[in-house]
Amino acid sequence: MKKVLVIGSGISGITCAIECAYKGIKVVLVSPYPSERAQSVLAAGGINAVLPGPDGDSIESHIEDTLKGGCFVAGKDAVRGLCEDAPDIIRWLETLGTVFSTEEDGTIKRRAFGGQSYKRTCYCGSSTGKQIVTALVMEARRLEGAGHIERIYGLWFHSALIRDGKCHGAIFHNGNSGCFEILTADSVVMATGGQNALFGKTTGSTLCDGYSAGRLFLQGVDLKNLEFIQYHPTTIETAQKRMLISEAVRGEGGRLYYEEGGRRIYFMEDRFGPGGNLKSRDVCTRCIEETGRDTVYLDISFLSKEEIMKRIPEVYELCMKYRGIDISRQSIPVSPSVHFFMGGIAVNNKHETNIRNLFAVGECASIYHGANRLGGNSLLSAIHGARVVAASLKNGTEDTGAEDFSAELKSAKDELASKRNTASQFPVMYIRDLLAESMKQNLGIVRNADRLKAGIDDVDYYMSIADKIRYDESEPAYLAYSLDAILTLARATLVCALYRQESRGSHLRSDHPDTSDEYDTSAIISYDGGRYTTCLDREGRYEH
Ligand SMILES: Cc1cc2nc3c(=O)[nH]c(=O)nc-3n(C[C@H](O)[C@H](O)[C@H](O)COP(=O)(O)OP(=O)(O)OC[C@H]3O[C@@H](n4cnc5c(N)ncnc54)[C@H](O)[C@@H]3O)c2cc1C
Structure with a gap:
């Protein structure tokens, strides 16, 4: 039987586990904390879907609003799949026991959300995320009882096991035992959420620190549209x-x-x-x-x-x-305040990354939202993306076979040991705070080239002193090994914002205030031996 490793147990990860289990795939779902502590439970407003009714709303209108909201950067086919799947997602969530707010006649209530032509945001009071997570956890438990899903908590992602352009599993740090562990699988699905902690205090969870995206980038995984960061107007x-x-x-x-x-x-x-x-x-x-x-x-x-x-x-x-x-x-x-990340791991319409057998879903993946996400579309995309992955895996997972990864495990242990032994000068959280301050100053709502270059200089300086940072034994090992990747992701984000010389959606450049046809598509950033390379996705290598 094929085995899938899903990393992250928010709405996208847990849905992916459930959908894979429905399709007869064995799933291991891993995260540091249970789903009830994922950022997904904070989602308040609702989830978008066109449901039958007399108001004249249509799936075509949902597609049009989503593409327009994203300033026509998102792929049309990807967005069509998202909007067409929405009504069925709502029906499925209801069957799992999600209690949507209803009218007196029992139809699901919908509220108006920004940038949408009709009231199409279904909600559960103002705790939509919590209600959906609760229903999904119940379903995952049922499938766990039946032996289809194994849930493991206390594991922090360290790195993917990538050989010859193919992913074979991942290395984790076990927060309870203090040891590194390997989990192999035929496919790996990243579902590790957004990058809020790069900016310090935001509306999101500090668990969403972008580490996984940064680490995968260092391992050769392409990222996309990092410059599109949504500031929520009312916090x-x-x-x-x-x-x-x-x-x-x-x-x-x-x-x-x-x-x-x-x-x-x-x-x-x-x-x-x-x-x-x-x-x-x-x-x-x-x-x-x-x-x-x-x-x-x-x-x-x-x-x-x-x-x-x-x-x-x-x-x-x-x-x-x-x-x-x-x-x-x-x-x-x-x-x-910083709220949502349209950018992240670059995936195509099947949610595949540029590494074989490695997928990404939910907020850590960049697809559907273009230059600006519409409220209510991200819970939808987290669930839809998970369903797309499960469908691709059913048809196409390949057996990766047994390989020996003891060299990779040793290298993770050595990396941590070398960090523990550095001369102690700066506590790690001090650098994280400095980074957050610099990102807020230099990558705020309005950016310009001078600010962005100043941000890159700051990050380069933090990277240059990284070997002088103090990692106390009393602090979680994750803090010790995560800093390099977090700094790398911050640098990549600044490079992307500098690259896009126009204003579009959430990306506002005071030195390039107009929207330019030259940049009317996604921007990809790759890492190769210390070089950050950016290009536009003109050929639709990813979503289309
Ligand atoms: C306050 C707030 C309100 C919102 N309201 C809405 C709304 O009304 N409608 C809407 O559509 N969207 C809303 N959103 C956005 C939406 O909630 C998120 O985009 C969505 O829930 C993301 O789900 P996810 O599964 O991708 O990530 P998350 O729910 O963030 O889950 C990420 C998972 O990855 C795990 N993880 C993180 N790092 C690691 C690591 N290093 N190793 C292993 N695991 C790791 C975490 O523990 C967690 O389990 C809101 C967001 C916020 C912050």
Whole structure:
């Protein structure tokens, strides 16, 4: 029986495990923590699908909105597959026990989300991610009981086992035993999420640090569209992180404004008319940036408390708990923050990377979202991508045969030992904090060549002192071995942003403010012996 190793157990990883099990493939699902601790549980607003109804919505319209939202960078066929699969995904999630919010007649409620022509975002109150993960975990447990899936926690990805352009498994560090371990498989699926921790405090989880993408890049895996980083326009500051104020608030009629001379200026409505607050995330973020204010306000207080508690209870509770703000009476102070990564591991329409038997799904993969993702499309793409992989694996996994990887295991151990023995000068978290500060300064909402070059210089400096960094024995080994790859990913992202000499979607260059036909497609970055090489995917090598 074919064996697949899925790394990461958020919505994309766990769905991939389930779908592979349905197809008779033996799955090992690995992550440091259980699915309930993945970033996926934070998803609040909903998941997009065109469901039957009288409103005139259509799959063609979903496709058009997705392509337009992504500024026509995403592949048309890939997006068509995504949108066509959406209704079936919702039906499947319902059969697993996901409790969607429903109308009185039992039909699934849909809310308006930015950049979409119709209300098509299905939701479970304001805890959609949590509800979906719960249903998926139940299904995975059932399949585990039947012997199709094995779930292993406590393992941190170290590197892929790649020989002759083919992936045979991966090396992990076991956080409990302190040892490195090898897991071999006929195919490996990366599902390790986004790259939030490169930027310090964001709306996402610090578990999403981009290490896996950075490490695979060093191992010869192509990355794509790293410059497209979505800033969510409405987040609030709390002690630990930037908390997301879901787009659902604007979907329920929330209005963005700032104050001037004692007057409220509804800048989105002034510019785009009554629907202005529901412009896509990149447009809202750009408009907030143009107000020249660090903070603007979002008002939903025209709804009664009863209505708010019915439609967006978690937003009410979040604002009250973390900031003492009663949103039924007060406006919410909001500002943009890093939220989602359209770029990541380059995959084709079958989710294959440029290494045979190595796949990527979910937020760590770059496909479907082009230059800007529409809210509600990423849970959808995490699940759809996982289904696509399972379908490809059913038809095409090859037996990789037994090989000896003791040399690779020894090299991982030696690498860690050499890091432990360095002269101690700088604690590793100090460098991670400096990196986050530099990324925020130099790769913010608006970039320019000088800033981006300054960012690259910073990263080069951090790389040059990496051998002087202190790794305490008391700290997780992961911290010790992950820094090089994280710095490499940060550098690759800055190089990509410098390469794209135009403004498009979430990528705004003050020195190249216009959108240029020259760059109307994805950009690929490769690593070869210390060289970062960028090129446009003119031939549709990846998604099309
Ligand atoms: C606050 C917030 C709200 C959101 N709301 C919505 C929404 O309403 N609708 C929508 O469509 N999208 C939303 N998104 C985006 C969406 O939630 C994510 O894109 C999606 O859940 C990503 O799923 P994933 O499976 O790819 O990754 P994740 O859920 O991040 O899972 C990644 C997995 O990889 C594991 N992992 C990480 N590093 C390693 C490593 N080194 N070794 C081994 N395993 C590792 C993690 O432990 C985890 O299990 C939201 C995001 C945030 C942050």
